[in-house]
Amino acid sequence: MFMILIHHFIVHNGYDVLKLPLGPERIFFQLAMAGGGKVGVVIFFSISAWFFLDREQTIKSNLKRVWIMERELLFWSLALMMFYLVFDRADLGTKLMVRSLVPLSTGIWWYATACAIFLMLLPFLSKGLKVLGREYHLALAATVLVIWGLTSFIPGMIGINDGFFGFIYLFILISAYKWYMEPFTTRQVWLMIGTGLGFFLLYTCASHNIVAARARHGNIHHRRLEAARHHGRLRHVPAVRPRHLPQSSHQPDSAIRVRRVPDHRLCRIRKTALDTTVQPARPLPAAIRDSADPRHTAHDLRDLYPD
Numbered sequence: 462m463f464m465i466l467i468h469h470f471i472v473h474n475g476y477d478v479l480k481l482p483l484g485p486e487r488i489f490f491q492l493a494m495a496g497g498g499k500v501g502v503v504i505f506f507s508i509s510a511w512f513f514l515d516r517e518q519t520i521k522s523n524l525k526r527v528w529i530m531e532r533e534l535l536f537w538s539l540a541l542m543m544f545y546l547v548f549d550r551a552d553l554g555t556k557l558m559v560r561s562l563v564p565l566s567t568g569i570w571w572y573a574t575a576c577a578i579f580l581m582l583l584p585f586l587s588k589g590l591k592v593l594g595r596e597y598h599l600a601l602a603a604t605v606l607v608i609w610g611l612t613s614f615i616p617g618m619i620g621i622n623d624g625f626f627g628f629i630y631l632f633i634l635i636s637a638y639k640w641y642m643e644p645f646t647t648r649q650v651w652l653m654i655g656t657g658l659g660f661f662l663l664y665t666c667a668s669h670n671i672v673a674a675r676a677r678h679g680n681i682h683h684r685r686l687e688a689a690r691h692h693g694r695l696r697h698v699p700a701v702r703p704r705h706l707p708q709s710s711h712q713p714d715s716a717i718r719v720r721r722v723p724d725h726r727l728c729r730i731r732k733t734a735l736d737t738t739v740q741p742a743r744p745l746p747a748a749i750r751d752s753a754d755p756r757h758t759a760h761d762l763r764d765l766y767p768d
Contacts, residue, residue, distance in 0.1 A: 465505075468498015483666070492661060502572065506628055510635045518587045523580045531565045534573055538564040571623050578625040579632075586632065595641045602637035605630055 471478055471494045478495060481487040538561040545553040560567040568574040590598055609621050609630055621627045645653075 462501065462505075464497035464501030467494045468496075468501065471495040472498070488662070492658075496661065502623075503631065506576075506631060507635055510628075510632050511639065513583065513587070513632075514636055514639050518584045520584050523583050526580050527565075527577045530573060530577055534564045534570070535562075538562075538569065575623070575625040575628055579628040582625070582629070583632075586629065587636075590633065590636055598633075598637050599641055602634050605633055 471490055478487060478490045481490070542553065542558060542561045560569055564570065565574055565577055590601075593601065613621075621630055
């Protein structure tokens, strides 16, 4: 439970831990605190699932468990709603008040809702795994472990979010271990813990390198756009920077259509502007005075193209 509490302290904090530079502080926050909450949820559910396997699961008994859970959650939901009505009414909206009347069905607390769905499916799941037998059950456990376990360390691959699918995945593994496998030795347990920590550190370092590479690519892309805009090589210059880069306050939120000025006209205008003996009849357009400024629109170039 302590691991779950510190997980919420990190995840729901006002500062994003992922913005910290890669180092001992960030690794501790992500590994020991944020990651510890996920481990705590797995341990919490695994204890319940372990004892579910010791007895026959019936539809009636599991629906009774769901009904008891609904009543308990309803009591605490109404108590918290009354507390917020008295002391902090600004954070309590109409939608949240309606959801507080049926907390289990509306998913106010994801763990309770996922657990209730799992309990309703448990009789069918337990009997189905028994029918599979030892060979197919172990094969199923190995398959889901590869699909949702090992590949979860690869960025962009399919994974399981918080919900009852994750509980079904864990139940398949736990039941296969309890029914058909020999208990792990202490050495095997420490080996699996060390392997998991190694995968996590590798994943953290790889994620940091990917983010840094994207930032460098975005900076190079921005400098190329600025250079092309300065030399007049682009006809359609996007004024919006990549999403992963900070947006400048002086840039507009849409693309700018810029007409390319011929080189011979630019040379003639520059010579005329730099010649002290010749004064232009009227001020130069803003786009010529500062051609590198991306805020000028095509309207500023209207004097360069006589009708």
